[in-house]
């Protein structure tokens with residue numbers, strides 16, 4: 468209660484009403500997009516499988532709001548929220564899910580490889596933990612070429628038990644790289660509770676073993692996420708080296724589309740939903756006077772229209788041409804070997 472009051476008083480003032488409304492809109496876009504996908508899957512209308520981001524919206528929205536246009540992010544098997552928050556066009560994300568030519572990966576990647584490098588997002592990497600050393604590599608390239616850009620990796624708690632996490636973070640620390648490592652700790656790696664596979668209380672503790680800075684934010688509070696992410700990103704850009712930022716969050720849905728999610732205690736799910744990031748942000752916006760109830764309704768209706776239009780665009784788009792099957796292969800790109 469006390470925390471909510473503090474947020475009400477200071478949060479919007481700190482970030483400015485415009486940014487606060489933008490972060491809220493991003494969260495609503497992610498939620499509505501994911502809800503629509505869920506519906507389309509249940510209808511048997513959409514191919515493949517998906518890992519949904521519902522519940523974690525404040526993480527992507529708060530972190531991406533702190534980035535600059537030429538920074539780069541990398542994501543995981545759960546990338547839709549990151550892609551929307553990074554500003555990829557919703558049409559191109561939807562079309563990718565439908566395997567259409569107009570998708571951000573020309574329909575050849577699907578849900579787990581969403582990305583668009585010119586827009587600052589590497590095509591997502593679904594092998595758990597494997598985007599971490601790649602982001603360290605990109606940060607090294609930025610540093611060696613004297614560019615003031617930041618490379619940022621999103622990953623889950625499960626990834627922090629992979630070798631790639633330890634190698635990537637150690638390397639970034641040793642070379643003092645402009646990198647940020649964002650762990651969305653949603654308390655589960657598929658059906659496994661994090662407490663069964665990690666003896667330390669917080670993922671953030673792990674940074675100490677690399678001599679790296681760390682911080683923890685409430686992943687259900689977009690203002691807290693934005694503040695901690697800004698410190699990490701601005702610090703990396705200023706040459707202060709990498710940070711491990713842990714966001715405490717929760718996914719409301721199953722791990723993937725086919726997971727009925729029976730392993731999560733009902734009370735646990737309910738407790739997290741009580742702290743829903745979108746509902747809390749809405750309260751803050753209205754309570755602080757940054758937005759009226761009508762404005763909120765207007766935003767929600769505009770987002771619903773945007774999601775509908777994106778799905779229609781995707782469904783009406785053509786499939787890739789068979790002749791394009793070899794386009795984009797590394798072997799055909801003229802890269803020196």
Ligand SMILES: Cc1ncc(C[n+]2csc(CCOP(=O)(O)OP(=O)(O)O)c2C)c(N)n1
Nearest residue numbers: 545593594595623624625626653655656657
């Ligand atoms: C190296 C590797 N092992 C296993 C998998 C199968 N797998 C996909 S997601 C996942 C769980 C990942 O959990 P976490 O990192 O916490 O991310 P979350 O799903 O919670 O977002 C697993 C085991 C994989 N993709 N890659």
Ligand SMILES: [Mg+2]
Nearest residue numbers: 623624655656
């Ligand atoms: Mg997890």
